[in-house]
Amino acid sequence: MSRIKLATIWLDGCSGCHMSLLDIDEAILAVAEKADIVYGPLVDAQAFPEGVDVTLVEGAVSSREDLNNVRMVRARSRIVVALGDCAVTGNVPAMRNSIPAAKLLHRIYVEGSQTNARVPNQGVPPLLPQARPVHDFIKVDYHLPGCPPKPALILGLLTELLNGRAATLPVVKFG
Amino acid sequence: MPEAGQKKVSIRIDGELVQLPASHTILQAAAMAGRFIPTLCHFDGLADAGACRLCVVEVSGVARLLPACTTPVQEGMSVVTDSPKLAAYRRMILELLLAERNHVCAVCVSNGHCELQNLAAQLGVASVRYPYRYPKLPVDLSHPRFVLDQNRCILCSRCVRVCASVEGAHVWNVMSRGIHSMVVADLNDPWGDASSCTGCGKCVNACPTGALSEKGQAVEEMMKNTAQLVTIAMRKAVRA
Amino acid sequence: MSRIEDLSTFNDVRERGVAKLLPGVPRIAVGMGTCGRGNGAEGVYHALAERISYYGMDVQLVGTGCFGPCSEEPLVNVFIPGQPLVILRRVQASDADRILSAITTGHVPAELAWCKVEDWDHVTAHFKYGHGYPELPDWRDIPFFAGQKKIVLRNCGVINPDDIEEYIGVGGYQALYKVLIDGRPESVIEQIKAAKLRGRGGAGYLTGLKWDFMAKARDVEKYVICNADEGDPGAYMNRNEIESDPHALLEGIIIGGYVMKSTKGIIYVRSEYPLAVHRLERAIEQARQYGLLGVKILDRPFDFDIELVEGAGAFVCGEETALIASLEGQAGRPRPRPPFPAEQGLFGRPTNINNVETWYNVPPIIIKGPAWFTETGSARSAGTKVFSLVGKVRNTGLVEMPLGTPLKTFVYGIGGGGAPGRSIKAVQTGGPSGGCIPQEMFDTPVDYETLAQLGSIMGSGGMVVMDEDNCMVDVARYFIEFTHSESCGKCVPCRVGLDVSLKILDDFTTGKGTAAQLDQIVELGRMIRDTSLCGLGQSAPNPVLTTMRHFRHEFEDHMIAKRCRAGVCGSLALSPCENSCPLHMNIPRFLALLKQNRLEDAFESVVMDNPLPASTGRVCQHPCDNRCRRQTIDEAVNMREVHRFIADAIYQSDRFDALAARVVARKLPATGYRMAVAGAGPTGLTAAFYLALLGHQVTVYDGKPEAGGMLRYALPEYRLPKAVLAKEIEMIARLGVQFVFNTRIGFDLSLNDLGSSHDVVFISIGTWKESWVHLPGTELKGVMPALPLLEAVSRGEAPPLGRKVLIIGGGNAAVDAARTARRHGAEAAIVYRRERKDMPAIAEEVHAAEQEGVKIVFLAAPHRILGDGEGNVKALEVVRTRLGEYDRSGRRKPVSTGEVIRMDCDAVVLAVGETVDADFCRASGFSLTEGGTLVVDRFTLETSRPNFYAGGDVISGASNVSNAMGYGKKAARIIDERLMGAGRLAQVLPGFDYVPRAPDQLSSARRHETAVLPAAERAQSVEEVAIGLSAACALEEARRCLHCDARG
Known part of the structure; x- marks a missing residue:
């Protein structure tokens, strides 16, 4: 059996879900036996490759760049997993959603700034009007909520997927 | 509460025979049979509002679904407490609640001790298919000891009922209607200015989510003393 | 003014009432309901009062309630002693003198008179007026009233609602008297039970059973409540009943109070009904004065009083437990049942609530007995129901019909059908809690069970008729918006579920809906219906669920094609005209460009939207006219003639080459794809035009020697000169x-051959097969189908028509054949089995034909063709028809009268419709419908074989030129998009320096019609009949455009 191509991507989130992934401790070795991690903050790849088997998406879709990324992820991945509350519900990044993006940026970068008070518009991707869960934009195959999701749950899901089985999620909890 | 010696009826809950007084509800019968029916607005000792609709069950011979909390048992009734349809409907109701306001569990004082969060986990809600509404809602910090966070309120009206029927203070009510409904103190006053409030805290303990909490509690720290409040409410109900 | 204490005082009052209703002097009654007032009834009343006093006339002037037909308001009825009661309609204040002077001469003003009433059944009494006015129809013969049975509305519009004596005069309070004298409440309940009276508020629960529960409940206080909180959009039955006859309601409630042993009645009425409130207050006051309310009613040991409570107008308070909460001073939110109000209702006491109309039925049942009541209506739904018939029908108003009457009687009979040129598509019953019933189901009897089976409800009786101008997605959205804003918010499914539903429907009306949402909204609707706490939530999804069931294709149109056919969803249409045009021509733009004196730009705009602008400018069915909003001011802008003018102006100038070059310059680089178009008719030509523009290599195949299809071979020269068509094809x-001409696909060249030599094949063959009627004698010489006749003429042949030709049919082909026959010196007559308004031919063409001497015999169906013994046609026998039942198309079916007429003739032309001859496609493996047309995907036009597309008549059956071209354009867009992976049509279409905005100066001119040759001249020549608009008229037409394309 050929090795599974596994990718992870970090959108608008705190990276805690990636930490939780690392928290599977030595089990990562078993994962590494079956899969190559082809893209993500944990590896050095520069571009998201084609033909990925499983992609774990952390974070809400918050900016234009996030949106382009999830669309690319969907186009290039067989299975997409929304990992953690931000990807599943919007969570903390979505707490800005009742405030118009322009007003929010002005409050922080203009009103809240002592020097160089201006809204950054270069080198940073423009914000979407709201930060929203991944499944608002693309089809998501598995939702694994939690803030962060428990390492054991991540491992359980990965083990099933890496063995080519359709995973049934155990009891999962938001938060 | 039903008096002893009252006429008993026999009904079936998921096939199991249960005998109980005629004034009891299907929900009570299910509890006797050890069957779990999810609820959010029900609170032992308080009159039922029939608001959350999670407890709907199938009763043979009745075309409609019936709420277990307000439907009295009848002789010969046969109740199904769970089915694919009921499970689907219950999940939809929970998803609607989660989409309605801003239930950010990760930063909620009731994280880990929330009835909504727990039920979602128990009924297998791993994501919400409906668009989140992300409403802009106030947090009332005016009370010296308590907090009302509208972002977490599910409008179960347990606070309204416990305040009215147990404490007798009638601080809470629901203003406006439809999706704009909102729990308010007195005549939409800041809670701290509500002259009718005795500060007893029953509403806080009756609240199933983090909408009502004690000040000074950080994330995950707010634990409600439900059991004690149920005891008080039941006693009061017996006397009434 | 006197308290009624016994039969003698009762009879005294009654006689006084009768004397008022049948006075010795003329009586004028002005309909003063809210509807009448809205149309100026108060002005009429005051004008009459002023003139009566000015002339010092001895005339009795009163105000009454409403007689029902809202579209005829203000209504006035006039009674002159000894004569019938005459109903005058659309009376204005300025008519006062005319009415009064007619009355002085002992007549009614003929021009205002609508119908007469010689006797009136008040149910509780029968009034005879007088005989006379033979020329005036009896009220029962007016279509709006035909079949109505007025039990609830027995007094409405006849008696003065502010005068209790008039009510007693027509037998009012007699039922109460009887009940109190009998003193046996249980027998009253038995009667109500036997009458099978069901609650008229919507749920249809048996009233007698409800009363029985309540009567048996024991408590120190019990309440009887009338629910007059009518709040459905489009419904105003209760308002009118109360405004017109308040005492009948009081009588019903008092009887209810007596039999259910209550002493306290409450009427919960909307505060938005000020006139109803006012009349009720007055009626209650009068009833107290006459001893019919208060202590010792009619001097019997029965105390009862009625209190009026004004509701704050929450729809949810129609739900009885919410109404009770509202009466208790709480927010109007329902509570779970049990306990039912009959056990624990208002303030915890036993309470009975019935709808206004239910109470109105009580006195008649007591007076006439339950057996009389059950004579009317259907087996399970006895009696009548009042409906407010509104929407897209000619006659609107309040109608009272026996339960079980089929829907089509309401729509086509009473309602008089839809507006001209519009087809009715559904009826919405039951308001926001009800559902839509599609036109195919108009045989449905209107009763509680049948409507419920269809996912709708009777509700309180709202009946909104919808036609093709109504978007069903918008209708669903509208009702959900209503229930969403009226939801009390107590239970989750209704509060949040409706909010999500509304959001999804918003997405559909703006073209953002998805297939997943389509399923989601049904799933959500079912959940809301099955789990909500009260009737509001349980019924709120009905409009969505029924429109999804019967009109799913409209949701799909919005979702996939981003199209709202009705033109209602604003963000999906540029303007109503553009939306109605099968080619989606940007009509406001070319009008604006012409207005700015940019003729060449205007031409480019026109030709890039429609490659045959001069031809369609002459023969298009112009659906745009029907939609033009200018009609709300005067008449539609003559858009078709303006684009004809623009095209003609260029074709006849020396700028044709330059502009043709402009079009060619827009062509995209060659793609290398080869396309075959089978059929050089309007569909094929249009597809070829756009495919070539998009850079594809296109070959068009046709069996005829020239291009143009029907335009070339079926349309006579006098309608479309061949030179014009030739220019466009060039x-x-x-x-x-x-x-490639003279090559018939399927015969000379197979579809498989085409498929193997091309990347894509587009099939666009026309309907060249003439339908044949099964009629004795069609084998005779001189019987011919219309199409071959027209085709022969187009080739310059002289047809063998003889001296007298009869044409059977009513479409454009029939008219063309008749006018062609006239041009060959024959007498021509068209035989059509229906009426003029039913003819499918373009009205202007029919008119022109008649001017040219073509006779049209309506209501005549061919019976047989007779020969002369030598095999030649000698005569046609036709059967006279009359119009019977309404059929599915909303037209009345012609039925034979048995009367046969013989018409001598030398030739008979059959123009009964054409069909497509697509049998050869079957051999190549294509799927065909039962009607013989090709099966295609509705949205992609792809056939059952990949890379084969089809459009035009071959998929739709015989249609018209613009529809055909619309398919060609759509096919080209889709074929290109599929091959190239992206929509590229927009790239070839020109942009113009044009910002849509409302015109600064709007022309006040009326519509300009095209000039035509005089009829005498044209009957003998093949010269084009319609000359077209002059430059000045075309410009003026452009200035008449309101520019619906302007935004914000």
């Missing part, structure tokens, strides 16, 4: 389109 040829 433009298409300049784009590099190749033509």
